[in-house]
Amino acid sequence: MKAFIFKKYGDFDSIEIIDKEIPSPKPNEVIVKQKFSSLNAMEWHLFRGVTMVKLKLGWSKPKDKYQTIGADISGVVTQVGDKVSNLKIGDEVFGEDFTGAYAEYVAADAKALYHKPKEVSFEQAAASPVAGLTALTGIREICQIKKGDKVLINGASGGVGSYAVLIAKYYGAEVTAVCSQKNFEHVKEIGADQLIDYNTEDFCTQSKKYDAIIEVAGNRTPKEIKPLLNEGGKCAVIGFTSAKHILKYMFSFSRKIKMVNQIASQDNLKELATILASGKAEMPITARYKLADIKDGIKALSSRRTVGKMIVEIENK
Numbered sequence: 001m002k003a004f005i006f007k008k009y010g011d012f013d014s015i016e017i018i019d020k021e022i023p024s025p026k027p028n029e030v031i032v033k034q035k036f037s038s039l040n041a042m043e044w045h046l047f048r049g050v051t052m053v054k055l056k057l058g059w060s061k062p063k064d065k066y067q068t069i070g071a072d073i074s075g076v077v078t079q080v081g082d083k084v085s086n087l088k089i090g091d092e093v094f095g096e097d098f099t100g101a102y103a104e105y106v107a108a109d110a111k112a113l114y115h116k117p118k119e120v121s122f123e124q125a126a127a128s129p130v131a132g133l134t135a136l137t138g139i140r141e142i143c144q145i146k147k148g149d150k151v152l153i154n155g156a157s158g159g160v161g162s163y164a165v166l167i168a169k170y171y172g173a174e175v176t177a178v179c180s181q182k183n184f185e186h187v188k189e190i191g192a193d194q195l196i197d198y199n200t201e202d203f204c205t206q207s208k209k210y211d212a213i214i215e216v217a218g219n220r221t222p223k224e225i226k227p228l229l230n231e232g233g234k235c236a237v238i239g240f241t242s243a244k245h246i247l248k249y250m251f252s253f254s255r256k257i258k259m260v261n262q263i264a265s266q267d268n269l270k271e272l273a274t275i276l277a278s279g280k281a282e283m284p285i286t287a288r289y290k291l292a293d294i295k296d297g298i299k300a301l302s303s304r305r306t307v308g309k310m311i312v313e314i315e316n317k
């Protein structure tokens with residue numbers, strides 16, 4: 001099978017598309033023939049080798065000389081491990097793995113995959129696992145957003161931010177989106193009610209309060225966020241701009257502010273599948289890359305200016 005590999009952190013010239021053996025499933029795994037995957041900030045962190053990644057994959061360079069990346073899975077099950085009971089060969093599935101998805105076949109834990117609803121395209125399903133589940137965890141688990149809640153999303157135009165807008169609207173919230181003005185049309189199209197351009201307005205110095213804040217951009221401190229929350233209001237922190245920011249949130253000791261640790265549980269995937277099947281969370285696809293051209297997709301990620309989602313086309317048509 002064809003698979004993306006890279007040999008040195010951050011080195012675009014070390015990227016290759018190689019022929020590799022199709023993996024065999026462990027007892028808890030299935031093999032999925034990939035149709036599409038997508039690009040997330042996470043793949044940029046993996047490729048450039050942030051400290052957490054180096055601790056896991058190898059310090060000076062990836063230990064596996066065939067190191068693949070890619071998390072989002074959308075395709076058809078072709079093999080099933082002995083202990084898998086929730087999926088069978090031929091099932092159309094979506095979900096996530098840590099590193100194997102930029103390849104024609106991926107081995108994944110069956111519990112991190114779910115049946116793709118029939119009315120959802122493979123492409124839309126591929127856009128949703130990492131970004132959609134992250135947004136869902138912040139909105140549903142941490143902020144428990146309900147109809148009529150006033151929600152602010154800081155960093156509303158990228159992958160996670162766009163799903164946060166779509167999912168908050170699905171639950172009936174009133175959404176204020178913070179992004180740059182060039183992306184106003186995009187966030188309006190996906191449902192944002194109010195818009196703030198962070199280049200000209202600072203939402204932290206305005207008097208408006210919110211029932212929930214989804215901090216995707218990760219550039220505001222707990223001290224700035226807390227006064228903006230209504231009584232009972234919650235903030236879900238998704239992104240960070242520096243280690244100093246992470247520490248500030250870790251040691252804020254506030255019951256109102258929680259960091260998102262996204263997990264592809266069956267419950268989360270089922271809810272995401274329901275939301276996608278409703279037709280109310282259609283994600284604008286702003287770029288498509290073939291597996292052979294994925295280097296360009298990773299370069300686009302490095303700009304940190306992604307709008308909506310960028311897709312990787314894996315199956316040759």
Ligand SMILES: NC(=O)c1ccc[n+]([C@@H]2O[C@H](COP(=O)([O-])OP(=O)(O)OC[C@H]3O[C@@H](n4cnc5c(N)ncnc54)[C@H](OP(=O)(O)O)[C@@H]3O)[C@@H](O)[C@H]2O)c1
Nearest residue numbers: 041134155157158159160179180217238239240260262306
């Ligand atoms: N905790 C978790 O489990 C988890 C999971 C997934 C992702 N993440 C993190 O979440 C963050 C977002 O991920 P993503 O995949 O959505 O990234 P992305 O698609 O690359 O999104 C980048 C977006 O950030 C916006 N942005 C940049 N500077 C901003 C600012 N000063 N104020 C407001 N928005 C700003 C940009 O909007 P404009 O172009 O409009 O400025 C851009 O659209 C990343 O830091 C990622 O590591 C965390």
